[in-house]
Amino acid sequence: MVAEDDFIDDETTTPAKRGSGKSRGVTFAKVRASNDFELNYDRQEDRETVNSIMNAAFKNHKANYTNILRSSGERSRINTNNKVKSKAHHIGGSRPFVWHRKKLEKMVEIQSQSTTESEAPKDVDIFTQVLGTRSGYVRGLGHSVKPIAASSSTLSIQRDPEIVHELEATKATIKELKARQSEYDILKN
Numbered sequence: 001m002v003a004e005d006d007f008i009d010d011e012t013t014t015p016a017k018r019g020s021g022k023s024r025g026v027t028f029a030k031v032r033a034s035n036d037f038e039l040n041y042d043r044q045e046d047r048e049t050v051n052s053i054m055n056a057a058f059k060n061h062k063a064n065y066t067n068i069l070r071s072s073g074e075r076s077r078i079n080t081n082n083k084v085k086s087k088a089h090h091i092g093g094s095r096p097f098v099w100h101r102k103k104l105e106k107m108v109e110i111q112s113q114s115t116t117e118s119e120a121p122k123d124v125d126i127f128t129q130v131l132g133t134r135s136g137y138v139r140g141l142g143h144s145v146k147p148i149a150a151s152s153s154t155l156s157i158q159r160d161p162e163i164v165h166e167l168e169a170t171k172a173t174i175k176e177l178k179a180r181q182s183e184y185d186i187l188k189n
Contacts (some may be wrong), residue, residue, distance in 0.1 A: 107130050111126060
């Protein structure tokens with residue numbers, strides 16, 4: 001065991017500086033480095049030392065946390081004032097203004113081209129063409145607007161009348177074959 005008097009005679013640490021200032025903890029570090037340090041919780045001095053170190057750490061942590069909370073209110077007020085002063089409100093996420101500007105110009109170009117033609121596309125079609133597709137969501141219009149067609153196969157069937165007529169003919173053939181099968185089953189029994 002190391003006696004407390006051994007540390008007072010140390011050349012670099014004086015008794016006045018053992019507990020405060022920049023040299024705080026130097027004594028502990030020296031004892032720890034020399035591997036001559038034993039902590040016995042049965043001794044009253046060791047328990048008091050550990051408790052005082054833990055109390056000091058808790059107080060410092062609590063004080064730092066309190067300062068952070070106090071400064072966050074002031075910082076929030078400052079940020080609110082700065083946001084009010086700004087002239088350009090950016091709500092585009094991580095995309096810069098330039099990206100949004102290019103997409104908008106492309107949409108306007110598509111819309112102007114389509115007005116010269118006979119049939120003008122809907123806004124949803126323009127958004128889908130420029131911004132792309134996502135399942136169950138139309139980009140640029142939010143979650144409240146759903147895509148027109150669930151899949152491209154459904155859309156192509158609706159557009160091609162020949163395929164629709166062929167489908168109806170196939171359904172009629174299947175119905176006729178089922179009727180013949182049921183007649184055959186009746187005759188068989």
